[in-house]
Amino acid sequence: MSISDHKQKELERLSAILQEAHQVQGVSLWTDAWKRLKRNKAAMFSLWSLIVIVLLAIFTPLLPLQSPTYQDVKNRELLPPQMESYSLGIKEYDQETERLQTEAQTHAYGSSEREALLTEVDARVKKHPIQLYWLEPGFISKGMISLRLMIFGDFCIPSLFGTDKLGRDVLSRVFWGSRVSLACGFIATFVSLLIGVSYGAISGYLGGWVDNLMMRLVDVFYSIPFIFIVIFIMSFLSGPDVREVLNEYGVGQIHVFFLLIGAIYWLTMARVVRGQVISLKNEQFIEAARTIGATRMQIVFRHLVPNVMGIVIVYLTLTIPAVIRFEAFLSFLGMGVQAPDISWGLLVNEGVQVITIIKSYWWMIAFSGMALAVTLFALNFLGDGVRDALDPKLKNK
């Protein structure tokens, strides 16, 4: 009797503890950081603006914009910002083609008039303005463009940002340029992440002379002015002979460019990750992994790397704006993205080139420059916010 009573009591006590444990919600590093980030109004505002910017960039082909590449020097050279509507003229073109086609039907089969009209129809189909409006869009962009044509037809947003020296719409160029600039930011940062995290983690985990050698190498790299070397390399890559070689392998100059930028921005990441790994590698969970027979590489990439992600993310938020700025800087110098590709740096460069004593075409600089500045501004603010939110010293305060 007393024993079962005792048991009953014990059971109640345990279930009470269990219940209490259920009520206490564990706070992971991420939910905690997110909570703190949500309180930071500037950072949240930046986050939302960035989400909007990225979405706009992704869905640019869907928007009723004018062509970013179609040149009309005669009628539309350097127009100031305006509200005048503009039509793509595809519908008219198609109607004209159809009219010619039906006219061809009226002539006798095999007659010379009919043949002439049919060749004209053929030529018109081949030279369809769509091919001039969007140069070699990718598979997905192509789909989005045709969807856009289905929804909006010939309608275009007027040239709110003016037009450039070749009569191209600046608004549309700023939108299309955002795709390259942002893609560069993310791809190059991803490359730097891969290199930096693996290098730092391996160096930190192996320790000893390997670590010493690897870090000495990083020290040497630190004092190499890579920016100048990249300019050097880009100047070779822009040569026609090299471009041919690259095209043979199916890589564009722009891809090499992305990789290059990523390949020079990994040094700080490697140092930070190494420091973090060294402080973690003697923890018990690593010991535990070793006892169950995990290999070195498994320990590094399955157990150590996930635990340094917090600090890695903090550095990512600093790297992305740095990379975007660097891309803009190089494209501005004519060493980065090359026409017909568009990026924000390239647009600012085009703007600077048309500045003359007689007239300043301010719209060519102001809008692309502002797009760049707003994005970098938001990324900086978000980066500061993320750093504050993830800083372990501030945790639970």
Add this chain to the structure above:
Amino acid sequence: MQVLTFLLKRFGWMIITVWIVFTISFFLMRQIPGGPLNGERVLSEAVRARLEARYNLDAPISEQYFSHLWNTVQLDFGPSFKLQDYTVNEVLAQGFPVSVALGILGMVFAITIGMTSGVISAVRRNSAYDYSFMLMATLGIAIPNFVLAAMLIVIFVFNLQMFPAAGWGDISQIILPAFCLGAPFAGYIARLTRTGMLEVLSNDYIRTAYAKGLSPRTVVLKHGLRGALLPVVSYLGPAIAGILTGSLVLERIFVIPGMGSHFIEAAIQRDYTLAMGALMTYTVLLFVMNTLVDLAYSIIDPRVKLE
């Protein structure tokens, strides 16, 4: 003595760094198709042979490497490929002082503007001054300097006509580029000064200084600022590297005949010897500046050990 060993050690590392940069760029130059002689003009065999002999391009690559290396050690970068009649040394000697003047002025702008606004922000914490200065600092950091330069040209040169558009030699011609060059770093320095200042001003010895009746000005400038200088000095290293890169763009926008313009021009024109000479100069410059910054740091803060 400690300083001497430090300098010697640094010198050794500098030699290694410069050698690595030299080797990387030398082989990049030679390995990639499209040499400096493959211009728009097709050269006849005889002319090509003579040009190759002049630039020592006909020797085997290992011999070219060592002779080029030996010349570089003797600080002789050879004749320029594209600027005929000039040696690289002459071109660099012309551009170097210009770039240095621009860089120093930009740095002076950055430090004076940055530290002043940083100190004011810290002393008047959470005031309208503080907020507006910090907003401006973040703007300065976020806006790339070439965008800033382009906007300022449109406003100050064309609309207000306060400054000439481009060129070099006059005081009024240097103000705008130097300001644009220093602006991002002024932003960083302002933020660093503010944080450092806030930390220092909460220390006990500041309270003591007030308690013994010193004027607020003396307390802030004499006791506070000294402590707040440390993070700023440690930032000077990256700032100098940034000023070097920034000068590339600004010299181009404002058509200043400095080393940056020459380097970019050389890179575009594939003038290998000139690009190489400029690259070497930049590497050495960066290394020397970083060493000086480290030295300065150990002087301001005796706790820091030179390694």
